[in-house]
Amino acid sequence: MFGLFKSKPKAYQSVNVDEFKSLKKQPKTVVLDVRTPQEKAEGAVPGAQQMNFFNPNFKSQIAKLDKSKTYLVYCRSGNRSKKACATMGSMGFEKIYNLSGGIIAWNLEN
Numbered sequence: 197m198f199g200l201f202k203s204k205p206k207a208y209q210s211v212n213v214d215e216f217k218s219l220k221k222q223p224k225t226v227v228l229d230v231r232t233p234q235e236k237a238e239g240a241v242p243g244a245q246q247m248n249f250f251n252p253n254f255k256s257q258i259a260k261l262d263k264s265k266t267y268l269v270y271c272r273s274g275n276r277s278k279k280a281c282a283t284m285g286s287m288g289f290e291k292i293y294n295l296s297g298g299i300i301a302w303n304l305e306n
Contacts, residue, residue: 206285207282207284207289208269208281208285208293210296211293211295212296213304214305216270216302219266220241225266225268229241229299230247230249231246231299233248239303241299249276249279258280258284266293268293268295269293270294270298272298273300274294275298
């Protein structure tokens with residue numbers, strides 16, 4: 197009965213910029229920018245694939261991705277990417293990493 201109140205473990209891990217960079221070098225890794233095209237135009241992580249979280253087709257776009265790959269997800273500050281990571285986890289993705297602080301943190305470190 198008390199198991200009903202346990203929170204479900206997160207399907208993703210939040211990582212800092214250094215961990216994100218290290219993971220980015222691994223094979224079979226995809227960097228996903230879940231910001232809007234306007235936000236991406238202001239600068240992005242090199243090699244990132246854009247998938248706008250606010251697009252009504254976001255879930256169907258995610259469903260087409262290869263679940264065997266590792267996904268590094270970021271947005272502006274880290275909040276939207278957390279939601280995107282949770283969505284991906286609920287869809288069966290297992291190797292998902294959220295960039296804590298988003299592109300703001302990335303830009304401070306680069």
